[in-house]
Amino acid sequence: MVVGAGGTGGHIYPGLAVADALRRAVPDAVISFIGTERGLETRLIPEAGYRLHTVDMIPFDPSLGSRRFLLPADLLRSGMQARRVIEEQGAQVVVGMGGYPSAPAVLGARLAGRPSLVHESNAVPGRANRFATALTPHVALAFERSREHLAARAGARAETVGMPLAGAVAELDPLSRAALRQEARRSFGVPEGARVVLFNGGSLGAARLTEAAQQLAERWRGRPDVHLVIKTGPAALGAVRARLSAGGCDRVATAVGYLDRMDLAYAAADVVVCRAGSATVAELATVRMPAVLVPYPHAPHDHQTHNARVLSDPGAGLLLPDEQTTGDRLAGLLEPLLAEPARLAAMSAAADPGTHARAADLMASWVLRLAGRARSRVAA
Numbered sequence: 001m002v003v004g005a006g007g008t009g010g011h012i013y014p015g016l017a018v019a020d021a022l023r024r025a026v027p028d029a030v031i032s033f034i035g036t037e038r039g040l041e042t043r044l045i046p047e048a049g050y051r052l053h054t055v056d057m058i059p060f061d062p063s064l065g066s067r068r069f070l071l072p073a074d075l076l077r078s079g080m081q082a083r084r085v086i087e088e089q090g091a092q093v094v095v096g097m098g099g100y101p102s103a104p105a106v107l108g109a110r111l112a113g114r115p116s117l118v119h120e121s122n123a124v125p126g127r128a129n130r131f132a133t134a135l136t137p138h139v140a141l142a143f144e145r146s147r148e149h150l151a152a153r154a155g156a157r158a159e160t161v162g163m164p165l166a167g168a169v170a171e172l173d174p175l176s177r178a179a180l181r182q183e184a185r186r187s188f189g190v191p192e193g194a195r196v197v198l199f200n201g202g203s204l205g206a207a208r209l210t211e212a213a214q215q216l217a218e219r220w221r222g223r224p225d226v227h228l229v230i231k232t233g234p235a236a237l238g239a240v241r242a243r244l245s246a247g248g249c250d251r252v253a254t255a256v257g258y259l260d261r262m263d264l265a266y267a268a269a270d271v272v273v274c275r276a277g278s279a280t281v282a283e284l285a286t287v288r289m290p291a292v293l294v295p296y297p298h299a300p301h302d303h304q305t306h307n308a309r310v311l312s313d314p315g316a317g318l319l320l321p322d323e324q325t326t327g328d329r330l331a332g333l334l335e336p337l338l339a340e341p342a343r344l345a346a347m348s349a350a351a352d353p354g355t356h357a358r359a360a361d362l363m364a365s366w367v368l369r370l371a372g373r374a375r376s377r378v379a380a
Contacts, residue, residue, distance in 0.1 A: 001019070001022060001029060001030070001031050001032075001091055001092070001093050001094070001095060001367055001371075002031075002032055002033070002034055002053075002082075002085060002086050002089055002091040002093075002094045002095070002105060002109075003015045003018065003019055003031065003032075003033045003034070003094075003095045003096075003097060003105070004033070004034045004035075004082070004094065004095065004096045004097060004099075004101050004102040004103070004104065004105025004106060005033060005034075005035065005041065005045075005096075005097035005098070005099060005101060005102060006033075006034075006035035006036055006039040006040070006041040006099045006100070006101035006102070007036075007038075007039040007040070007041070007099035007100060007101065008039065008040060008099065008202075008277075009040055009044065009202070009277075009279070010098075010099075010121060010202075010277045010278055010279045010280075011097050011098045011099035011102070011121065012035075012039075012040055012041050012044050012045065012097075012099075013044070013166060013279055014097055014119065014121060014142075014163055014164040014165070014279060014359075014360075015033065015095070015097040015164075016044070016045070016048050016050070016166070017164035017165055017166055017167075017170075017359075017360040018095060018097070018119075018164050018360050018363045018364060018367070019031045019033075019048075019050060020166075020167070020360065021164070021360035021361045021363065021364035022364040022367055022368075024364075025361075025364050025365075025368065026368070030089060030090070030091075031050060032050060032051040032052070032053060032085070032089055032091075033045045033050055033051065033052045033053065034052075034053050034054075034055060034082050034085060034101055034104065034105040034108075035052055035053075035054055035055075035101045036054055036055060036056075036057055036100070036101050037054050039099070039101070041101070042054075053082075053085045055078040055081040055082055055085075055101065055104050056074065056077060056078050056081065057074060057075070057078040057100055057101055057103070057104050075103060075104060075107065075131075076107075078103075078104035078107075079103075079104045079107030079108050079110075079111060080108070080111065081104065081108070082104045082105050082107065082108025082109075083107075083108040083109075083111040083112045084108075085108065086105075086108050086109060086112045086114055087112055091109075091114060092114065092115075092370070092371040093109075093114065093115055093116065093117065093367050093370045093371050094106060094108065094109035094114055094115075094116040094117075095116070095117050095118075095119065095363070095367060096116060096117070096118045096119065096128075096129070096132045097119050097121070098118075098119065098120060098121050098122070098126055098128060098129050099126070099128060100127075100128045102118070102128050102129065102132055103128040103129075103131050103132050106118060106132040106135050106136060107132075107135060109135075109136075110135045110136070115136070115138065115370040115371075116132075116135065116136040116138065117136065117138040117139075117140060117363070117366055117367060117370060118132045118133050118136055118138065118139050118140065119140045119141075119142070119161075119164070119363065120133070120139065120140070120141050120142065120146050120150075120158075121142045121163055121278040121279065122142070122143075122146065122278045122303040122306070122307055123143045123145050123146055123149075123278070123303060123306035123307045123309070123310060124146065124149050124301045124302070124303040124306045125146055125149050125150055126300055126301075126303070127300065130150070130151070133150060133151065133154040133158075134151065134154065137157055138157075138366070138370065139154050139157060139158040139159070140158065140159055140160075140161045140362075140363060140366065141158050141159065141160045141161065142160075142161075142162055142163040142278055142282060142356075142359070143160070143163075143278070143281075143307075143310055144160045145306070145309075145310065146158070146160075147160075160354075160355075161355060161359045161362040161363060161366075162282065162354050162355035162356040162357075162358065162359030162362070163278060163279055163281075163282030163356045163359055164356075164359045164360035164363055165279070165282060165283060165286060165356055165357065165359065165360065166262075168261070168262070168263040169262050169263055169266070169283050169286065169287065170286065170356070170357040170358075170360070171263075171357070172263045172266060172267070172286070172287045173286075173287070173288075173353075173357075174287070174288055174348070177263075177266060177267045177287055178267075180263065180264060180267035181267050181268065183264070183267075184263075184264040184265070184266075184267035184268035185268045187261075187264055187268070188227075188229050188254050188256075188264075188265075188268050189254050190227045190229075190254075190268060191224060191227060193225065194224065194225055194226055194227040195225060195226050195227070195270045195271075195338045196226075196227050196228075196229060196268050196269045196270050196271075197216075197226065197227075197228050197229070197269070197270070197271055197272075197273060197334060197338075198228075198229045198231075198265055198266075198268070198269035198271070198272045198273070198274075199212075199213040199228065199229065199230045199231060199272075199273050199274070200231050200259070200265070200272055200273070200274040200275070200280065201231060201232075201233065201274065201275055202274075202275050202277055202280070202296075206233075206275055206294075206296070207236070208294065208322055208325050209273060209274070209275070209294060209325065210230060210232050210233075210236055210240060212273075212325045212326055212327050212329075212330055213228055213230040213253070213273070213327075214230075214240060214243055214244065214249070214253075214327070215326060215327025215328070216228065216327040216330050216331060216334075217230075217244060217247075217249040217252055217253040217327075218247055218249055218327065219327050219328070219331055220252050220331075221247065221248055221249045221251065221252055223252060226252060226338065227252055227253070227254070228252060228253040228254070229253075229254050229256065229265065229268065229269070230253055230254070230255045230256070231256055231257075231258065231259050231265075232255050232256070232257055233257060233258075234257040234258060236257075237255060237256070237257040240255045241255050262283065266283070266287045266289055269289065270290070270338065270344060271289075271290045271291065271292065271334065271337055271338070271344060272284065272289055272290070272291040272292070273291070273292045273294065273330065273334075274291060274292075274293060274294065275293075275294060275295065275296050275304060276293045276294070276295045276296070276304040276305070276307045276308035277296075277304065277307065278303075278307050281293075281307045281308065281310050281311060282354075282356040282359075283356075284311060284316070284317065284351065285310070285311060285316070285351045285352055285353050285354060285356060286353045286354075286356045286357050288316075288348040288349070288351040288353065289348070289351070290316065290317065290337065290344050290347035290348055291311060291316070291317040291318070291347075292317065292318045292320050292330065292333055292334070293308035293311060293312060293317045293318065293319050293320065294320050294321070294322055294325050295307070295308050295319070295321075295322065296322070297321075297322040297323070305319070311351065314350045314351070314352065315346070315347060315350040316347050316348070316350040316351035316352075317347065318333055320333065
């Protein structure tokens with residue numbers, strides 16, 4: 001199998017989850033990835049133990065200006081590069097997980113005569129997948145509401161399987177979250193009895209959320225009953241820790257550059273303040289975690305707002321616009337929630353975990369069915 005995934009963790013981590021599920025099902029499966037030299041895939045995929053092949057693809061981005069007119073030629077060239085990778089690897093199936101490296105992978109599969117499967121992770125499909133879903137009859141969705149935003153033929157044949165998640169989070173139901181709670185709270189230095197607010201701005205952190213978290217820590221610095229865990233991203237960690245310490249806020253806040261164990265982070269938390277990337281939304285739904293969702297305002301097609309509504313519409317989350325996200329505004333939302341455990345419990349109960357916990361295995365089974373058909377065609 002060859003997986004096309006890149007750009008951001010929101011496409012890469014689900015692709016790795018599918019690869020891991022396929023390897024569990026077929027331990028000797030040969031699996032590699034197609035990406036570019038610009039995204040997080042250059043680090044995340046080799047670290048996970050998979051081979052990365054790179055192609056010369058530019059983003060599907062209107063901000064490219066006149067360079068966007070080169071997109072068809074770039075796509076064809078990168079599709080031919082992907083075809084060579086697919087043929088050299090002897091791949092029977094190609095999986096496109098979204099992000100601009102996914103499009104040449106699916107095009108390469110079409111050129112090589114191999115079946116492909118496209119997974120759309122967002123509530124509103126991105127440009128690369130709008131193109132890729134025209135090249136294959138096999139389309140998987142993380143969220144049912146994506147269907148209405150696809151072309152009619154692609155939407156009609158799509159199957160909702162959920163978002164492939166990493167094993168530890170996929171297995172974190174409310175009971176196992178409760179069992180991990182004490183260990184998790186100790187790992188973040190949370191005082192006994194304090195309510196925990198987790199700030200999670202994505203792979204690299206989010207400046208808006210980090211600033212609001214520091215403002216909130218300054219407002220709550222004298223409260224022994226609350227504690228903030230702030231994921232800053234590596235670049236901002238030193239400055240945030242210095243500001244918290246100088247203001248006497250490190251008693252109520254712990255800053256970390258990265259969260260290696262999201263299962264521990266969710267187990268420690270009572271409520272999360274976060275961006276609304278598709279993987280984050282799926283994780284929150286799976287673990288039934290109450291959340292304040294702050295969609296990234298510059299996401300294509302405003303897809304993070306649509307993602308956030310997967311949780312906010314049924315009452316499992318609160319939607320807060322980016323420009324309104326300040327410490328004072330968050331205090332107005334969080335203080336009533338933290339004071340009323342019944343409200344948090346109601347939000348948790350409103351979350352629909354769907355099939356996210358099984359999505360990686362469902363995708364792996366689909367890949368194996370396609371591989372079986374491919375072998376049958378070759379034998380015939």
